[in-house]
Amino acid sequence: MLESTMKTQLQTYLGMLRQPIRLIATLDDSARSAELRELLVEIASLSDKVSLDESGTDARTPSFVIAREGETTGVRFAAIPLGHEFTSLVLALLWTGGHPPKVEPEVLEQIKALDGDFNFEVYMSLSCHNCPDVVQAATLMAVFNPRVHTTVIDGALNQAEVDRRQVMAVPMVFLNDALFGSGRMLLEEMVAKLDVHSEQREAAKLTAKAPFDVLIVGGGPAGAAAAVYAARKGIRVGVAAERFGGQTNDTMAIENYISVLETDGPKFAAALEAQVRHYEVDIMNLQRADKIIPASEAGGLISVQMANGASLQAKSVILSTGARWRNVNVPGESQYKNKGVAYCPHCDGPLFKGKHVAVIGGGNSGVEAAIDLAGVVKHVTLVEFADALKADAVLVNKLKSLPNVTIHVNAQTTEITGDGQKVNGLRFKDRASEAEHHVELEGVFVQIGLVPNTEFLKGTVELSRFGEIVIDAKGHTNVPGVFAAGDCTTVPYKQIVIAAGDGAKAALSAFDFLIRSPLVASSPAKELATA
Structure with a gap:
């Protein structure tokens, strides 16, 4: 599964382990479980300090826990952590195995002193470049504080759960079943939200x-x-x-x-x-x-x-x-932010796989977003206020060549509609004819400048x-x-x-x-x- 270069690098990193660790896997007969098992077998083969245990019984399948030898709890990945999350996997292995993190000592002590029981569920996508920071922060806290538990969940791999929880933007973090935060968060930021007295100390x-x-x-x-x-x-x-x-x-x-x-x-x-x-x-x-x-x-x-x-x-x-990012400032935008309204196609696009989405904006950012999304979603509707797309000609030509893209120019977005829980459409007005149109869809990506x-x-x-x-x-x-x-x-x-x-x-x-x-x-x- 791993390319030879990645395999060699991982073997080098695993040589830094100071204590044995176990990969406790929950698998079934699915193709994704087979894919995860192949990855875990490869990892275990690279170090005598790593063993694989397939006796896991977690509700999320496939998944695995990285635990210290003799323990059954640790950081859980309900994911096959490759792509942008491969580094998160490597760090979780190293930290669990006793390798010290590159974190300021005072922050690490702050993590160890956190008082309470914290159960993090971090939703991410493997194509999200903002997600690793959040994943690694929640992972670090779980490794160094036994009262912190972290589960990392790939939204594309757990689509039913994502739909049930209405996760429409990543990274999204739940703490003890309540929304903790969405978007990129640094370790210090997450710790500060848990440590109620940290802001006053920092100000002083x-x-x-x-x-x-x-x-x-x-x-x-x-x-x-x-x-x-x-x-x-x-x-x-x-x-x-x-x-x-x-x-x-x-x-x-x-x-x-x-x-x-x-x-x-x-x-x-x-x-x-x-x-x-x-x-x-x-x-x-x-x-x-x-x-x-x-x-x-x-x-x-x-x-x-x-x-x-x-x-x-x-x-x-x-x-x-x-x-x-500039907001489009129409009814529904703020109400459905992270509930179908998104601003990063790279991060959130995979959550809309097979669905209908819209992109607002016909400049380079909007057209690039539409091209990117067209390879993931079922259909893209691009809405541009001006009477022509403003993006570079090469991008416009590429966009127009795609079979699952509809372009509306001279179109004014008037509302992002929803059912009270999530986006279900976009309303726009033809600026020439004044005719109103409504497009049924599940996501809207805003790309109209800064x-x-x-x-x-x-x-x-x-x-x-x-x-x-x-x-x-x-x-x-x-x-x-x-x-x-x-x-x-x-x-x-x-x-x-x-x-x-x-x-x-x-x-x-x-x-x-x-x-x-x-x-x-x-x-x-x-x-x-x-x-």
Whole structure:
């Protein structure tokens, strides 16, 4: 089952096991059980510390538990964890076998100290690039806290269960039979939701930090580039990010970043973070800014107020908060979000296998989504407001060649309909004839562009009518000492390479501001004027 390269790599990893483990499988006579058994037999053959036990009796079949020798409980996979989840499988094997995780010691201690009984059920798809983070977080907690139990469920393999629970987006996590969260979540984020006092401790820790020479708000390509360029000047740099990596975490393929032939979003985001950490930048992840108080109002330093109540101070600030998916803002969209309304075709497409779906949007993102989905679902209806598709010609031609795609242009989406529990259709109006149409379907994928994450800046920093931060050629805003870069600004063409370049530019402008500022004299960092 495993390719020779993967098999060799897995054998190397299994050599790191410190204690024996058992794979306890629940199988039947189905083809999928045979496929899972083949995988487990291969794994067991690669290490004398791994054994296979086929005596499992779990209700989910096929499935298997990774347990320590002498135990019968552990992390359960109701899945054949290949694709994006192969790494999750390898890590579950290593952690159960005693290999230490690459996690901050304080986070691991926080996991071990969690007080309560927690039963996680994590729904994922093997094609979802956001799912592994959630799967691995829930797995880690189960391995290191005996009161945490985790089951990882492949939605495509357990379609009846997915339908019964109305799981229409992945990753989706249930805790003790109640919805815990959906979408990409980091380990620290999940642990914080379980540890009720963590937010207050974190706020106090952040507030106690010394002022930064440059504080970057946002950790996407613009923020990461700004951090690297600023840190190389030998000054004190911090990054407060709601999610380090930003939108790149949700990008399936990146093929146009110069010098990188091809990569995927999560790998790119991890590389950004690794380079920033190399320069010993203080990264404060999972932190959302709530307000900025200019230096003229805050007593000499710029104050950034965080959503958790923390307050960070800095001599200069670079705003790189990026953007998010734009909502279509019609009745039914918010009501049926994750109940048929989705924004990531790569992640959620497999959940709609054999079903009818719609894509709203005729730009590159929308047409690419429709092409992708057409290979999985029964039929795709694409709805575009303009009188022609705006995507590149090669994509439009590809879309029009597909037999299971219907295209409606000059069509205004007016409502996403449902039965109260999940999506059952989409209503649109022909803008030429005014005729109303209703399409029966089970899913709607919204792909109509981005909106800048700048709401918290209203009344402080000048914004365009689109909500973008107004900047000049050097990244200056209208507030002294505050700079901006990336997709949250008025710079045209929202591309990774452009955001990174603008982040570097903003950092150089911030440094120029610092060396000309009278505040430099009180800096505990090395003398900026001679750096």
